[in-house]
Amino acid sequence: MRKDPEINVLGEPITSCSTDPLTGFFRDGHCNTCAEDHGSHTVCAVMTAEFLAFSKYVGNDLSTPRPEFGFAGLKAGDHWCLCAGRFLQAHDEGCAPKVNLSATHQGALEIVPMDVLETHAFCER
Numbered sequence: 001m002r003k004d005p006e007i008n009v010l011g012e013p014i015t016s017c018s019t020d021p022l023t024g025f026f027r028d029g030h031c032n033t034c035a036e037d038h039g040s041h042t043v044c045a046v047m048t049a050e051f052l053a054f055s056k057y058v059g060n061d062l063s064t065p066r067p068e069f070g071f072a073g074l075k076a077g078d079h080w081c082l083c084a085g086r087f088l089q090a091h092d093e094g095c096a097p098k099v100n101l102s103a104t105h106q107g108a109l110e111i112v113p114m115d116v117l118e119t120h121a122f123c124e125r
Helices: 050-059 084-093 108-112 114-120
Strands: 042-048 079-083
Touching: 042 084, 042 108, 050 084, 079 084, 079 108, 084 108, 084 114
Parallel strands: none
Antiparallel strands: 042 079
């Protein structure tokens, strides 16, 4: 698999989303993508209890540990590379998590408008 250029939605080199828990389509801590990433795991989101409950409700349980896959389950505050479509769905339903723009791949813009991402921008201080 060949990665798309490692550029974020701000037009800069993409930064790490999370290595604990380890995230990304390539499981390298970055929300990079490629042609084989049909889910577009490109949005670096900060999990909330509300979003995790929504995701479970719509069929993608991210909070339950799955040790057989080496997955401890996510909790509020964890950073995770979300599928762009799921993020947009959560936005439309009013429960989108915050987004780390510097760690969100430019490929997300094929699905999520920039103004929507900016509305949910997370600022670390």
